[in-house]
Amino acid sequence: MLIHIRNLWKTYDMGQAVQVQALRGVDLDIERGEYLAIMGPSGSGKSTLMNLVGCLDTPTEGTYELNGRMVSQLSDDELAYIRNKEIGFVFQTFNLLARATALHNVELPLIYNGTPASERKKKAQQALAAVDLTDRSHHKPNELSGGQRQRVAIARALVNSPSIILADEPTGNLDSATGAEIMQLFDRLSKQGHTIILVTHEHDIAAYAERSVHLRDGKIEKDERRAA
Amino acid sequence: MGKLKTPIWESVKISLSSLRANKLRSILTLIGVIIGVTSIITMVSLISGFNKLVADQLATLGSTTFIVEKFGIILSDDDWFDAMKRKDLTLADYQAIAAGCSECEEVAIQKASNRKVKYGREHFSRVPIVGITPNYMKVVALDDIVDKGQGRVITEFENDHRRQVAILGPELVDKFFPMLDPIGKKVRIGGIDFTVVGVPKKRGSFLGDNQDRFAAIPFSVYQKYFSNKLEPWEGLQFYIKAKDYPSMEKAQDQVRAILRARRHVPYHDKDDFGMYTAETLMDLFKKVTTGISFTLVGIVSISLLVGGIVIMNIMLVSVTERTREVGVRKALGARRRSILLQFLIEAVTLAVAGGTAGILLGVLLAKVISWTTPIPAAIEPWSIIAGLLVSTGVGVFFGVFPAAKAARLDPIEALRYE
Numbered sequence: 272m273l274i275h276i277r278n279l280w281k282t283y284d285m286g287q288a289v290q291v292q293a294l295r296g297v298d299l300d301i302e303r304g305e306y307l308a309i310m311g312p313s314g315s316g317k318s319t320l321m322n323l324v325g326c327l328d329t330p331t332e333g334t335y336e337l338n339g340r341m342v343s344q345l346s347d348d349e350l351a352y353i354r355n356k357e358i359g360f361v362f363q364t365f366n367l368l369a370r371a372t373a374l375h376n377v378e379l380p381l382i383y384n385g386t387p388a389s390e391r392k393k394k395a396q397q398a399l400a401a402v403d404l405t406d407r408s409h410h411k412p413n414e415l416s417g418g419q420r421q422r423v424a425i426a427r428a429l430v431n432s433p434s435i436i437l438a439d440e441p442t443g444n445l446d447s448a449t450g451a452e453i454m455q456l457f458d459r460l461s462k463q464g465h466t467i468i469l470v471t472h473e474h475d476i477a478a479y480a481e482r483s484v485h486l487r488d489g490k491i492e493k494d495e496r497r498a499a
Numbered sequence: 500m501g502k503l504k505t506p507i508w509e510s511v512k513i514s515l516s517s518l519r520a521n522k523l524r525s526i527l528t529l530i531g532v533i534i535g536v537t538s539i540i541t542m543v544s545l546i547s548g549f550n551k552l553v554a555d556q557l558a559t560l561g562s563t564t565f566i567v568e569k570f571g572i573i574l575s576d577d578d579w580f581d582a583m584k585r586k587d588l589t590l591a592d593y594q595a596i597a598a599g600c601s602e603c604e605e606v607a608i609q610k611a612s613n614r615k616v617k618y619g620r621e622h623f624s625r626v627p628i629v630g631i632t633p634n635y636m637k638v639v640a641l642d643d644i645v646d647k648g649q650g651r652v653i654t655e656f657e658n659d660h661r662r663q664v665a666i667l668g669p670e671l672v673d674k675f676f677p678m679l680d681p682i683g684k685k686v687r688i689g690g691i692d693f694t695v696v697g698v699p700k701k702r703g704s705f706l707g708d709n710q711d712r713f714a715a716i717p718f719s720v721y722q723k724y725f726s727n728k729l730e731p732w733e734g735l736q737f738y739i740k741a742k743d744y745p746s747m748e749k750a751q752d753q754v755r756a757i758l759r760a761r762r763h764v765p766y767h768d769k770d771d772f773g774m775y776t777a778e779t780l781m782d783l784f785k786k787v788t789t790g791i792s793f794t795l796v797g798i799v800s801i802s803l804l805v806g807g808i809v810i811m812n813i814m815l816v817s818v819t820e821r822t823r824e825v826g827v828r829k830a831l832g833a834r835r836r837s838i839l840l841q842f843l844i845e846a847v848t849l850a851v852a853g854g855t856a857g858i859l860l861g862v863l864l865a866k867v868i869s870w871t872t873p874i875p876a877a878i879e880p881w882s883i884i885a886g887l888l889v890s891t892g893v894g895v896f897f898g899v900f901p902a903a904k905a906a907r908l909d910p911i912e913a914l915r916y917e
Contacts, residue, residue, distance in 0.1 A: 327830065327910045348834045355832020366827045366914070370520050382509050383832040427831070 272336075273434060273466055274301035274324065279333035279343075281319050281489075293319040295489040296333070301468070303434075306461040308469040308477035311486035318439075320486065321470045325360060325437045326353045338434050355384050359428025361438035365420045367412040373399065373423045374408040380431045398426040402456060418449035425456060435466045442476055454479045507844075510837065514845035517817070525849060528813045531806025532853030532893060533860065535799050536886040540861025542795045543882035545868065546788050548875035553784050556705050557777040559640045563604075563744055564777065565751055567737040567758070571773015572783060585771045587734035590722075592761055596737065599757050602750035605740040607635035608718050612725060614689035616667075616714060618675035626671065627713045628688060630721020633658050638738045641666075641699065641715070650682045650697035657696075658717040665693040669701045670711040688714055691724050704873050747776070803889065806853065807897035814846050814901035825905050826913025839906035846898025847891055854890025858883050 281294040293316045301307060311317040322328040323335060326342055327350070335343040342353055354360075359380075367376045377395040386394070399408050402422040412420055421441060428436050438457070442450030458479060461467050469480055477483045478497075485493035518525045560566075570582045590608075597606045613625040636642040636652050645652050645666060657664050665688060672681045672695075681695045693716060702710040741750035751774060758764075764771055818825070825838055862878055869876035 322911050325830070327914075348836075351829065351832050351834045354830060360830050362914070366823065366830075368824060368827070370516060379828070380831045383828070383834070383837060431832075 272300055273303040273305075273338055274299065275334075275336040276300070276324075277334050279320075279323065279335060280331045281316075281323065281328070282331045293489055294323070294330070297486075297489070297491055299484065299491065301435075301466065303466055304461075304464050306457075306467045306469075306479075306481045308471060308480035308483040309486065310471060310474075310477050310483055311492075312472060315486040316489040317470055317472075317486050319489075321437060321439055321468075324435075324468065325358050326350045351383075355380055355431065357434040359431065359433040359436045361421070361424050361428050361436065361441045363440035363443040365412070365417075365424045365444070367420060367423055367427075369412055372409050372411055373404060373415065373426075376412070376423055377427045377430050379427060384431070394430055395426075398430040399423070401429060401460075402426045416449075417445050418452055421445065421449075421453050422456065425453075425460075429460070429465075435468055436460065437468050437470070439470045440472075441469065442471075442473075450476070507840065510840040510844050511848070513841050514848055517821075517845060518848060521817075524813065525852075528809055528849055529806075529853035529856065531802060531809045532850050532890055533806075533857045535803035535806050535893075536854045536857025536890055537861040537864060538795065538799045538802065539886050539889070540858055540878070540882050541864045541868070541876075542792075542799070543885075544861070544865035544876040544878045545874055546792060547879050548865075548869065548877040550785065550788060551877050552705070552875050554781060557781055560777040561638075561640070561740070562777065563741045563747055564638055565739055565741070565747070565754075565774060566776075567739060567754060567772060567774050569734040569772055571770075572775055572779070582773075586762060588737065588758075588772065589735065592758060593735065593737060595757050595761055596739070596754055600739070600750060600753045602742055602746040602753055603739050604742045605634045605638050605738075607638045607738040607740075608632045609635055609736045609738055610718065610721055610726075610734075611736075614725070615687075616671060617687040618684070621675055623671060623674070623712070626668075626688075628721070628725065629713060629715045630718040630725070631715050632718045635738055636715075638740045644699040644702065645697045647700040648698045649680075650695070652697055653715065653717055658719050661719045661723060662717065663691060663693045663720055664696045664717065666697040666699065666715040667695050668711045668713040669698055670709065671714065672698050686714075688716065689725060691720075803893055807850075807893040810846055810849055810894065811897040811901060813849075814842060814898055815904070817845070818842060818901050818905040821905075822908060822913045822916040825908050826910050826916065829908070829910035830914060835906040838908075839902045842902035842905045843895065843898045846902065847894035850890045850894025850898070851887065854886050857890070858886045861886070 276297060276299040279294055279297040280292070283291045283293060285291055297320060309317050309320060323330055326337070329345065329350070330343050333343065334341065337353065338357055340353075342350070345353065368379070374392070374395050377398050378391045381391040381394060396405070396408065399405055402425050404419060404422050404426065407415060407419060412423070415423065425436075441457070442453055445453060454476065457467055457469070467480070469476065471477055480497070482494070482496045484491055567588065569585050569588055573579050573582060593606065593608055596603065600606065609629055609631050611627055611629045614628045615622060615624045616626045631653070633653050633655050636645070642652050648669065653664055653666060665686065667681060667686065675681065675686065676684060681698055684695050685692050686695060687693075693714075704710065739750065739754060741747045755770065755774065758772055759770065762771055828838060865876035865878060868874055
């Protein structure tokens with residue numbers, strides 16, 4: 272089991288004794304190699320769940336085991352270590368560093384775990400090759416199209432060989448044709464054995480995944496697998 | 500639990516690239532620190548150059564020589580009024596010292612006033628004329644300076660027989676005898692004819708005092724022609740050389756005892772004459788420049804403080820602008836320490852760049868001032884090191900707060916920041 276979540280609660284204090292319960296007891300298991308979509312309307316708690324799964328935040332209650340390690344009560348720096356090792360983020364707005372080249376953007380996670388420069392370059396080149404962007408490695412984000420930018424971001428997510436790729440509305444800022452290309456790329460990565468978690472509210476995007484988990488009011492409403 | 504290690508060098512590279520991305524802003528940010536460090540370097544150079552110049556000049560007086568005169572060192576109006584009431588030092592005092600001071604090797608007299616000096620149609624008004632006993636030249640090393648110039652010094656014989664001979668300052672010689680040999684020429688000093696026997700080497704100005712514009716004549720001749728027009732501050736000055744350095748104090752005590760007895764100074768009263776050495780003068784000068792230094796330290800501190808606040812301000816802007824970047828870096832595994840270092844190094848790099856520019860500018864400014872004005876400059880290596888240390892300190896001190904602010908950012912909030 273790659274991800275083992277039990278009775279996960281997240282409560283936000285909004286001040287003046289007002290509390291918002293974003294998650295109310297979520298149980299979720301994800302196997303290695305799964306391709307899963309987390310769906311739900313806004314306010315359903317899917318962003319909160321994504322932040323917790325992505326180790327950007329810790330739950331108020333409950334346990335989260337990632338790759339055999341209990342990560343639900345770690346310090347900031349320990350979480351940073353887990354994010355670096357285990358999680359590759361893909362964001363809706365790409366979140367590339369504007370001043371840096373595609374190659375340097377892909378190298379970033381490696382910089383934060385002290386990979387030597389020569390090895391870093393090699394790994395980053397390999398990751399860019401995996402998303403078919405070898406010829407764009409020295410371009411800066413503003414010299415790339417939206418689809419290419421998202422592919423750089425995916426290469427960045429892949430470069431450290433993480434346990435999961437966590438993609439938050441990865442096609443939200445792309446036109447439908449480019450979006451479809453990106454989704455095909457995720458398909459390919461899934462077939463290569465990567466574990467992928469998509470967070471989306473679009474049904475046709477979720478349809479690419481093999482399993483979809485629907486959230487409503489902080490609870491899992493539906494957990495369905497696509498017939499193979 | 501393993502630890503993520505980000506080499507410092509990577510943090511430096513990240514910081515530099517972000518500074519390069521905002522060149523103009525980075526340069527403007529530096530101005531405060533540049534001005535601060537420039538002032539440190541320039542001021543230290545000028546003060547120490549000045550000190551060296553003064554030390555060199557006072558060295559000609561030698562460590563075994565002391566000066567006795569009516570006034571001494573005047574530091575206040577009260578001193579001045581007290582000194583004005585004192586009796587002049589007389590020729591009889593001189594004779595008493597010369598006879599009674601066993602530790603004194605030479606006792607010389609100098610007396611000075613301003614006169615007009617004329618040759619042909621050319622003239623200088625108000626030239627300092629010094630009447631001297633010939634041993635005065637030995638005491639203040641004027642004999643060496645004449646040796647390096649032209650002609651010779653004034654002899655004992657000339658003083659004893661009231662010969663009208665003069666040593667003429669090189670500035671006067673340049674004007675009177677631009678093409679001619681000055682030795683043996685007759686010039687008119689205060690209406691009396693004098694034969695030029697020697698011309699000292701050029702020495703330039705010292706503390707605004709032109710050392711090449713004077714004439715020295717035998718003391719006996721001075722007494723005969725110029726002494727009747729005495730003004731109250733024109734008493735005799737004694738230049739006394741002790742036998743050697745160890746006998747300095749004894750010689751001064753002997754002279755003090757002789758003068759106090761002759762001038763009937765009561766036992767508990769202070770001396771009614773001044774006595775000082777090159778060391779006394781140097782100490783006094785150092786006291787003055789130290790005072791100036793402290794004032795400057797205050798001014799420099801203010802400009803460094805302002806420079807530091809500007810750096811802090813720009814770093815806060817930079818952190819806010821790059822909130823999202825911080826979020827991304829954190830999501831990718833940057834620890835607090837890495838983010839802290841990134842921004843701290845950025846601040847320190849800014850400050851040290853300012854410090855380096857300040858050092859270069861300061862050295863340049865000190866050089867330009869010493870080339871274009873008579874004020875000398877001596878660049879002190881310690882001031883350069885101090886400049887670097889101070890600017891690094893400013894960078895760390897004013898960079899920590901913005902950097903800590905960036906490091907504390909919550910990655911979720913930061914990623915959502917527009």
